[in-house]
Amino acid sequence: MIEFQHVSFAYEKDRPVLKDVSFRIEKGEAVGLIGANGAGKSTVMKLLLGLAEGEGRILVDGTEVRRDTLPEIRRKLGFVLQNSDNQMFMPTVYEDMVFAPLNYGLSREEADARADAVLKRLHLEDLKNRYNHKISGGEKRMAAIATVLAMEPEAVLMDEPTSALDPYNRRIVINTVRELEMTKLITSHDLDMILDTCGRVILLSEGRVAAEGPAGEILRDRTLLESNRMELPLSLAGRPY
Amino acid sequence: MNKMQRAMHELSEMDELAAGSSPVHALHPAAKLITTVVYILVTLSFDKYDLGGLVPMVLWPVMLFQISGTSVKTCFYKLRIVLPLVMAVGLFNPFFDKTVLLQLGSLSVSGGVVSMLTLMLKGVFCLMASFLLMATTPIDSLCAALRKLRVPKLIVTLLLLTYRYVGVMTEELAVMTEAYSLRAPGQKGIHISAWGSFLGQLLLRSMDRAQELYSSMLLRGYRQEFYYADHRAFRRGDALYMLACSSVFLLLRNVRIAELLGSTIVR
Numbered sequence: 001m002i003e004f005q006h007v008s009f010a011y012e013k014d015r016p017v018l019k020d021v022s023f024r025i026e027k028g029e030a031v032g033l034i035g036a037n038g039a040g041k042s043t044v045m046k047l048l049l050g051l052a053e054g055e056g057r058i059l060v061d062g063t064e065v066r067r068d069t070l071p072e073i074r075r076k077l078g079f080v081l082q083n084s085d086n087q088m089f090m091p092t093v094y095e096d097m098v099f100a101p102l103n104y105g106l107s108r109e110e111a112d113a114r115a116d117a118v119l120k121r122l123h124l125e126d127l128k129n130r131y132n133h134k135i136s137g138g139e140k141r142m143a144a145i146a147t148v149l150a151m152e153p154e155a156v157l158m159d160e161p162t163s164a165l166d167p168y169n170r171r172i173v174i175n176t177v178r179e180l181e182m183t184k185l186i187t188s189h190d191l192d193m194i195l196d197t198c199g200r201v202i203l204l205s206e207g208r209v210a211a212e213g214p215a216g217e218i219l220r221d222r223t224l225l226e227s228n229r230m231e232l233p234l235s236l237a238g239r240p241y
Numbered sequence: 242m243n244k245m246q247r248a249m250h251e252l253s254e255m256d257e258l259a260a261g262s263s264p265v266h267a268l269h270p271a272a273k274l275i276t277t278v279v280y281i282l283v284t285l286s287f288d289k290y291d292l293g294g295l296v297p298m299v300l301w302p303v304m305l306f307q308i309s310g311t312s313v314k315t316c317f318y319k320l321r322i323v324l325p326l327v328m329a330v331g332l333f334n335p336f337f338d339k340t341v342l343l344q345l346g347s348l349s350v351s352g353g354v355v356s357m358l359t360l361m362l363k364g365v366f367c368l369m370a371s372f373l374l375m376a377t378t379p380i381d382s383l384c385a386a387l388r389k390l391r392v393p394k395l396i397v398t399l400l401l402l403t404y405r406y407v408g409v410m411t412e413e414l415a416v417m418t419e420a421y422s423l424r425a426p427g428q429k430g431i432h433i434s435a436w437g438s439f440l441g442q443l444l445l446r447s448m449d450r451a452q453e454l455y456s457s458m459l460l461r462g463y464r465q466e467f468y469y470a471d472h473r474a475f476r477r478g479d480a481l482y483m484l485a486c487s488s489v490f491l492l493l494r495n496v497r498i499a500e501l502l503g504s505t506i507v508r
Contacts, residue, residue: 049456049460079457079460090381092256099458103461103463131253151462
């Protein structure tokens with residue numbers, strides 16, 4: 001479904017952010033992209049969505065990410081931004097939800113039906129006609145996920161989906177993410193969430209893939225994590241003193 | 242809530258007003274847009290001494306306030322920053338134009354005073370009309386109407402993004418002002434020595450957020466067209482509204498209603 005082949009990228013010359021990164025994500029897989037700050041996680045997302053151009057090849061469902069293929073690629077990928085305020089730019093949740101379906105040529109009735117179905121699936125019916133500036137952070141994050149699901153993408157990319165959420169809302173987001181059947185690529189520092197939602201993990205360090213493997217294995221490797229400026233997930237680290 | 246947060250909230254309130262369900266809200270955005278433009282042009286075309294002719298032009302916004310259920314108080318509250326600037330136009334006219342134009346008993350009214358009042362009223366009426374357009378039409382529908390009227394994509398996109406980015410910039414300003422005031426207790430506003438870096442940071446932060454917001458639009462299929470906006474059909478009622486209002490404006494422009502009414506009463 002998603003493939004990076006020897007991808008390198010630099011925002012400034014001589015300061016590469018990604019160096020020869022290669023990995024593959026199969027259809028239906030849930031993959032966690034982890035790493036310390038500045039490891040290149042967000043850049044991976046940007047390159048995949050065509051928001052930045054690097055060297056090497058990136059393929060989505062066999063189609064190379066290029067300027068001319070962007071509309072096709074972006075239709076397949078739903079991106080949940082870290083800052084939901086930037087994702088929810090329409091006045092109401094409903095208007096945000098039908099934004100993509102209408103842009104992709106669906107009729108108002110079809111877009112409405114999709115929005116209703118997603119809201120029902122996520123138990124967010126009461127958010128439908130609420131104003132974005134009047135809903136809480138947790139509700140906004142769930143609404144942002146709903147807007148992306150209304151696109152019916154083949155893969156969902158999430159940038160820190162649980163950041164700045166209280167434990168209750170965090171759990172709701174985690175349960176929702178777990179229930180999504182499509183391909184998922186999630187970047188996060190919340191390793192417990194990654195452990196809960198992803199089958200496989202790619203560990204980035206200083207722009208390179210430092211490790212890749214089953215989530216349960218990588219996230220239990222204290223030495224590996226600590227050598228890459230990370231810590232064991234709390235659920236695996238035992239009770240802190 | 243600091244000043245900036247309040248401003249942000251007020252901006253969001255415009256979206257709520259525009260989502261109303263009055264007969265004015267139900268009109269086609271293009272009809273409202275054209276009517277507003279005609280109103281503004283007619284209002285601006287009055288002679289600077291034609292105060293009597295201009296005053297009846299207030300009837301249209303007053304009528305729209307009533308029908309749309311929009312509060313006049315809200316309008317003037319939201320326009321409180323622009324209004325003084327508009328009112329200031331022509332403030333010096335009384336000093337330059339001292340020709341006596343009216344004699345009210347022992348009181349002589351100079352041409353400067355009349356032209357000042359005319360300019361002020363023109364400004365206020367135009368602002369009221371623009372406010373009413375924004376308060377009864379969602380921005381995306383307005384942009385869709387502009388595209389239908391063949392206004393270039395680039396200009397319409399600029400309008401839309403400016404509207405969205407004002408919110409983003411205000412949000413950033415709110416956060417920065419709060420952070421500043423927490424570390425400068427007892428200080429009113431931002432000290433002049435910090436203005437440069439403050440504005441620079443505000444610009445950089447706003448640009449970052451604006452970029453992300455625009456990316457988010459692109460990633461959800463935005464192609465500078467307004468497929469997602471409310472595309473109601475242009476009905477006969479919309480055309481009728483547009484023509485009727487425009488005709489009344491032209492009538493008010495060419496027939497001195499106030500004088501006509503006055504002379505009828507006197508007779």
